[in-house]
Amino acid sequence: MAQAETIIIKIQGMACNGCRGKVERALQAIDGVTYASVDLAKKEAVVTGSVAQAELIKVVTELGFEASL
Template sequence: MNQTLKVEGMSCHHCQAAVEKAVKGIAGVENVQVDLAKKEVVVTGSVDREQITKAIKEAGYEVVG
């Protein structure tokens, strides 16, 4: 199952890597794709959206949609 989240605060490849690392650390995540231009994170796997949101916020970014 794919989930797409809009994330604010990402502006460079370091941001992209930080978000990717945070989300990949969640059990059940199979794949993570971070698109800086669209400010989107696409997560594949069986994981709760709240867990993804929490991991992104803990990494210092804001989920806006």
């Protein structure tokens, strides 16, 4: 497994706090994630843990949002 690191993901398409919460909960549910916080105003998520960046992007895009590092 990858070494723990902090990753910032840019997220497009979130329109409300409901969207923010949905993305945050999904990221927190990933095995290896120790911290995930989504900022609606900045349109980004800060994630800490031992998880592949591609996995984080995949989860966000599966929710219907655009995501990039």
